[in-house]
Amino acid sequence: MFDVLIRGATVMTPAGEAQLDVALTKDKIVALLAPHSEAQAAEIIDAGGQHLLPGAIDIHFHVRAPAYPERGTWESETRAAAAGGVTTVFEMPISKPCCATPEIFVSRREQGRREAVVNFALYGAPGLLDAELVHGMAREGAIAYKIFTTEAVPGREDEFEGLCVPGEAEQLRVLELVRQTGLVTVVHAESQPLMDHFTAQVKATGRNDALTHGESRPPVVEALAIAKIATLNDLVGTKLHIAHLTSAHALRTLQRWQGSQDITGETCPQYLSFTEDALSRFGSYAKINPPLRKEADIEALWDGLRNGSILSVTTDHSPFTVAEKERARNNIWAAPPGAPGVEFLVPMLLDAAAQGKLSLGQAVDLMSSNGARRFGLANRKGVIQVGADADLILVDLKAMTVVDRQTERSQARDTDYFLDGQRFQGKVERTIVNGKTVYAAGQITGQAGDGQFVRP
Template identity: 75%
Template structure:
């Protein structure tokens, strides 16, 4: 007798969509069976008319724990992930202090083990530029490393110490150190000198309205930083991944290097759905870095998704409080950048498939399989196959997701001005993590500790 049998679903497998029964034993997929194969199970889920996907993997996610629990905690934000069909999150190193040493890494890992409802991996920050620290975090299980090519945020220096490497020599050294681990370097790519130039021009006008945010960080700021880091990487040859690509110019620059070195890119739902008009509409609630762009940039990003230039759609889930956003609503320069979104990655991509922007199989690759492959966990995660981890997302393509922030699970729900009021075609019905149902029909059933630490 097996633990769980999911009957009658259209299953998205590496070979394509198939009508199968999926048997789960413990935390693994035990078998893929022909429909209605006689099987005894402790629990049977009738998934007729629904689709079973490999659990979504959000490769760009922020909790910041143990810092700022008022914004969100491991428990609150991974409950939100579970509600959104996300079974694994990759937590970025911004915290207080920044995750730049093995000791800090271990503390964050152990806290995640105690509190996370879904699986999690941790990035390290290599910007202290010390080999023993970078190697130490790799030994403790870092999934990858993250750098910013910008200065640290004023008044948040300890959160970014070891993460920000604005000087070219620092970037080069960070690439060299990460190369020795065999892991990926993920880059927040914006050119600090050019950003300084544009910011000075805008501030000289005395303006502080929302539109100044985009004017101070135009697409060339992003494109130049991508070109610089890729040029440096020609000397090193490490695996490079560009975070949250936002613009046609940045995408064109990324494409120039693809085929010449091991470089990939991602984008996020907010850049695929919203233009700079959202800043005028929502003010500080729509401030994110890099900024929102134009309709032509959105069109270019979708084309980059379809042609494979961008391998992943990920959320950059970044919770803040209403008080923090409201304090800066009249001064966009002072507003903290970031917004929640992990609950709507899967519905948004199901909706994109329903609208013909991508196929369902492409959507699954973009939110699960491709990230698993890029970061060295494919085979265990990112696919439905015998022996793989039983991380599964059951969805109903005929149902709709109607977003009401009052019903969201993120602690930062009231700052959700992006998704509130939107309707997506497709709905997450059940989320299974390590063989256990952690979300079912609108209710989070998972408990702290259900999530496990994921290493490459």
Template identity: 50%
Template sequence: MAAYDTIIRNADVLTNSGLKTIDVAIAGGKIAALLPTGTGEAIGTIDGAGQTLLPGVIDIHFHIRAPAYPDRGTVESETKAAAAGGITTLFEMPISKPCCNSAERIEMRKAHFAEHARINFGIFGAPGDLTPEAVGGMANAGAIAFKIFTTEAPPGRDDEFFGLSFPDEGDQMRALKAVAAAGIPIVVHAESAQLIAMFETAAQSLDLANADTHLAARPALCEAVAVAKLLTMNMEARAKLHIAHVTSALTVDVLRRYKGTSDFSAETCPHYLFRTHDDVRKAGVFAKINPPVRLQADQDALWSALADGTIEHVTTDHAAFSHAEKLASAKDFLRAPPGSPGSEILLPSMLDAVAKGRISLDKAMALLSSNAAERFGLASKGRIEVGADADMILVDFDGTTEISRDNLHTFARDVAHLYYGAKFSGRVTRTIVGGKTVFDGEVVGKAGDGHFVAPDRTIRPDTRLRA
């Protein structure tokens, strides 16, 4: 009898010790062996000749919101898009209708995703009323992490943000302490509510149809001040703090100044690394994102922060809105819904950076996969080694990924204006989740192929200070 379920043969495999031309054997959804080429027997084989085998991408910041708002996408549509983009695990944010702010709602979303997802998924919780019972209950239900905003809830969306939006600094401190006790990360959308209110009031007198108005309403100062306050609070709270979607040179400077003061990490996104405000001007409100895409100097600072380890994660912040929703505010940057799709942009854009020599392949995959597995307690993911989950992707560096409305899988294909016409060096040819192919030039995975992932909570939040 064959020893393995599947062997991936002849690929250049990114291992912990670099690229090696070896065969990778899979059994029972796990990586069972790393073999010399041509050895071993399996029920099935995959020829990876001329391609590179990488750990699957772990996207730690993803918004689907299903089952509400099906016109923005469903679990099936958006996990299909993720599979096509080489993402094997995503973390779903708690902005649902109603907000995912209790253990009961985590269980409901787990069940909904388990029925429909084509890739693995973790579920974020909102810390709700900040009581030990509420936070502990969500942690015990398997929440991958908690999320809060330091900004006000958007008008008319209170039910989506109840227990998630904490503009008051006292509440922010209580949230940090409450989640610290649970032993899993707390991710923060950090912008100063008070400064935003001041700048937005002033921006009302500007041309609301002009992209410059959005930048004026949410300058980098709003982000940097909120981050500095959180990092100061965390010196006492001792939470496992993670700063979402860093956008600016000013915030990078803050992160560097606080290095070593507590256990914190930070992320940025492709729209901040590969696009600038000039691109937003061209795309209009379809490219409105909060916090905003900024200037070339900010982009340069973000790449510097990736190079020196100040920022350790790159993620999508995939946030799909319908074309009608964006178009309804085409002449009002302050009222237009913020968000852009990223599920099929994340990996191709970073592969392009590798092909152009801007970043090494092992560094890119650390930013996209292994750092996430370590930070969020997924011990069996993020690497290609014996015993790890068989979540992997084959990519062709000689191929090209072209972005157009017609070749995107996401429901948000109609609002991906920020990337229309983009061409990235490198192409995902196959996505494997738990040893099963879910994308092979087309999405072949089925609803329910994805599995719920929960963190290992044995690592306490104060065990890793940033050196």
């Protein structure tokens, strides 16, 4: 007698697709059974015609709680995750104050435990360069560490204290400290000196239109920062991961070090779908860092996904309010960078598989399995096998997902100009977190506190 039995689905196992019944007890997968088995359960889910996949893991996610509840909360943004088939989010350390000490880490962790609808992990910020602080966050369960190679955003210094590390000597020390923990260093890679150079050139023209954003941060800014941090890592040998790759130049730079050190990278749906022309159409709503690029960059990133040089597709979900975006509509320099997107990571990748850009197995790896392996969750998350966590999604590959920002679950739904009106082939029908259905038939059934804290 099991707690839950999922019958009739095509199951994506590590060996490929198979017709199986999947049994859950408490928060674990406890049996993979022949189809139409005689097994019994307290809850039987008829999944005929659907695919059962590991729940998606969004390894780059921002809610910023407890800061700025007007933008989004643990509950609101993880409800959006649940609706999108994301069963675990990795929350970045930007908050107020920045998550750079064990005390702040514990406070954020306990709030997440009270409020999150899906599972969550927390990054720490190691840039205070204090070994006890870095090791303390590891002891409390940090999934990894994050740094920016840029300076803090003016006026938001407390949100980035310990996170922004523009100096090369300080970057080297971060790599040394994180290596001692055995965890991964994730890097927002843009060269501050080069960005200052291009920004000064553009501002000297007096322009403040949306396209100046990309001109002030061209691909070489990203590529140079990757080259510098990877060169420093030649001395240290820590695990390195480059956040949100946007360009062919950045990807080529990453590839030069792959094979000689432990370095991986990710990209995001917006960089796979939109060019810099979106800035002309949507203005401040399309401002993200690093910026959108050109069609050739999009094609290069898809090639990187197919050949395995890009590890993961993640959202960089980053909610702001309409008022914040509108205040900067006519001055792109003042606009806050970021956009929501956690609800549509899975449909976007299912659509890519339907269009033949990826195989379904590659899509699952990119949104789930690869991230789990990279960040110390192998055999627990991102996989359907006996003993793994019961974080699962049922999807209909023939159904359509039609994006309407008025019905999105994110509190920042009204700023979603990127995806509004988009159509994706593939639809999330049910999301199961820790053995419990938290989303089904278009309704959120999960509650605050259903999510568990995840540590490597």
